[in-house]
Amino acid sequence: MTAATTSLKPAAPRTWRVGMLGCGVVGQGVVKLFNKHREDFKRNGFDLQLTQVAVRDGKKTRDVDLAGVKVTLDPLAVAKSPDVDMLIEVMGGNTSAVEAACVALSRGVPVISANKAGLARSLTRYLEAGKAGNASVAFEAACAAHIPIIEALDRSLACEEISLIKGVINGSTNYILTLMERSGCDFAEALADASAKGFTEADPSLDVDGIDAAEKLSLLAYKAFGVHTPPDQIHTEGIRNISREDMELARQLGHRIKLIASARRVDGQLSVSVHPALVHVGELLADVDSEFNAIILEGPAFKELTFLGKGAGQLPTASAVLNDCIKFARGMGNAAALPGFNKSAHAPTPGARTTALSFCYFLRLPVISAGVVDGIAAFLEQQNVKVLSRAVAKNQSGEFLGLITDVVKESRLQHLLRTLSRVDGVTGDASFIRLDKDNYREIVELEQRAYFGTSLQRESRAGV
Numbered sequence: 001m002t003a004a005t006t007s008l009k010p011a012a013p014r015t016w017r018v019g020m021l022g023c024g025v026v027g028q029g030v031v032k033l034f035n036k037h038r039e040d041f042k043r044n045g046f047d048l049q050l051t052q053v054a055v056r057d058g059k060k061t062r063d064v065d066l067a068g069v070k071v072t073l074d075p076l077a078v079a080k081s082p083d084v085d086m087l088i089e090v091m092g093g094n095t096s097a098v099e100a101a102c103v104a105l106s107r108g109v110p111v112i113s114a115n116k117a118g119l120a121r122s123l124t125r126y127l128e129a130g131k132a133g134n135a136s137v138a139f140e141a142a143c144a145a146h147i148p149i150i151e152a153l154d155r156s157l158a159c160e161e162i163s164l165i166k167g168v169i170n171g172s173t174n175y176i177l178t179l180m181e182r183s184g185c186d187f188a189e190a191l192a193d194a195s196a197k198g199f200t201e202a203d204p205s206l207d208v209d210g211i212d213a214a215e216k217l218s219l220l221a222y223k224a225f226g227v228h229t230p231p232d233q234i235h236t237e238g239i240r241n242i243s244r245e246d247m248e249l250a251r252q253l254g255h256r257i258k259l260i261a262s263a264r265r266v267d268g269q270l271s272v273s274v275h276p277a278l279v280h281v282g283e284l285l286a287d288v289d290s291e292f293n294a295i296i297l298e299g300p301a302f303k304e305l306t307f308l309g310k311g312a313g314q315l316p317t318a319s320a321v322l323n324d325c326i327k328f329a330r331g332m333g334n335a336a337a338l339p340g341f342n343k344s345a346h347a348p349t350p351g352a353r354t355t356a357l358s359f360c361y362f363l364r365l366p367v368i369s370a371g372v373v374d375g376i377a378a379f380l381e382q383q384n385v386k387v388l389s390r391a392v393a394k395n396q397s398g399e400f401l402g403l404i405t406d407v408v409k410e411s412r413l414q415h416l417l418r419t420l421s422r423v424d425g426v427t428g429d430a431s432f433i434r435l436d437k438d439n440y441r442e443i444v445e446l447e448q449r450a451y452f453g454t455s456l457q458r459e460s461r462a463g464v
């Protein structure tokens with residue numbers, strides 16, 4: 001090394017002037033983390049300076065100091081500003097936030113977004129704007145906040161053929177289901193508790209009807225399979241119809257009820273759905289409680305991978321935003337936002353309907369008395385649907401049977417349910433919840449062997 005080179009001063013860090021749309025829960029978290037890590041940025045050869053922020057109410061008191069930051073009520077002005085090199089979108093919504101983000105992208109400004117609703121519905125628009133401007137949108141924070149699932153799909157698993165991505169990805173519904181299970185309360189009471197604690201969106205239907213989970217799943221499935229399924233094309237069922245009796249019967253049958261979001265390859269097609277499911281106790285997803293999220297990936301080469309962590313909240317989400325900013329600042333951003341590797345040769349075609357799929361099912365039937373169970377099981381078996389386990393629960397209005405069936409095609413099950421209400425002893429309509437595992441028969445066999453040392457009928461332990 002020569003004297004001339006040793007005397008050179010280190011290059012000044014490249015400073016990125018950052019505009020931010022929104023300064024609410026997540027936005028204020030981003031400001032806190034920007035301030036906390038300022039010296040770390042510089043030590044790593046770059047700087048992130050928040051220069052402009054758009055909000056709805058310029059007079060609102062905020063938990064962070066915005067001295068020196070230009071505050072405006074016009075998101076589009078921030079997106080168009082020649083003084084903004086990077087745009088964070090933590091404002092939400094499907095209209096002006098999307099418009100502003102796409103304007104920035106088309107001008108060549110990278111965008112970091114936590115806005116799952118806007119991204120999932122308008123992803124094509126973001127990608128086209130990014131192509132026009134040669135800029136990318138990164139959205140780790142939009143899918144399960146700080147769980148680094150997008151990073152894993154984009155990079156670590158870039159050329160893997162994913163066969164399944166599934167998980168518990170809505171903390172509010174998971175909190176409600178956990179509370180119903182632990183306290184025995186009904187859905188309405190658990191929802192009131194979750195809303196009072198601030199665990200639901202201002203409009204709780206976004207959570208409890210599965211819409212939030214469908215938006216995240218749309219983005220996750222895009223990264224895993226390279227196929228975009230907008231939320232309105234995802235089969236989506238929420239948790240409003242889950243009753244105390246479902247909880248009790250599932251518990252007796254060795255399961256817990258979770259809202260499961262999944263996208264899987266089925267015979268070359270992609271099936272994407274959000275619905276409640278019974279998860280066998282001992283499976284990882286059964287143990288994901290309250291506001292935690294978990295995501296499981298399966299693929300022929302790596303078999304199974306699991307991610308677990310906080311799926312929402314100010315700092316987990318803001319931290320995911322910050323890490324995407326750092327990737328752009330360090331020149332790693334564009335790759336971060338591509339749909340993984342080009343997997344088009346293996347991409348499934350969209351559209352497998354749940355009615356065309358087969359699952360094991362949990363059935364809940366109101367009955368005159370538990371004594372009618374044999375007749376009901378015989379009826380189902382005449383229709384070639386084997387009953388694997390049974391349980392009974394009571395409330396003031398009567399008795400309920402819970403049955404778990406062997407694998408059956410959903411269209412066939414729905415037809416059978418219509419006739420089941422006419423079987424002797426059944427006093428009302430049957431309802432069903434899918435099981436998360438279609439190899440439930442194997443689980444039962446393994447359990448029985450471990451418990452009894454032989455393959456006895458599970459019914460002898462199930463209380464009917």
Ligand SMILES: NC(=O)c1ccc[n+]([C@@H]2O[C@H](COP(=O)([O-])OP(=O)(O)OC[C@H]3O[C@@H](n4cnc5c(N)ncnc54)[C@H](OP(=O)(O)O)[C@@H]3O)[C@@H](O)[C@H]2O)c1
Nearest residue numbers: 022023024025026055056057090091092114115312313317
């Ligand atoms: N909260 C979480 O845990 C979480 C987790 C993952 C993803 N996200 C996503 O992150 C985004 C932000 O969530 P949040 O919880 O931070 O929401 P929030 O607290 O309601 O904040 C929204 C911010 O956007 C501003 N805003 C709204 N409409 C505007 C408009 N038309 N023009 C200018 N500013 C506008 C609001 O301004 P005012 O403050 O003046 O009202 C507020 O600062 C959403 O897309 C959400 O889905 C949130």
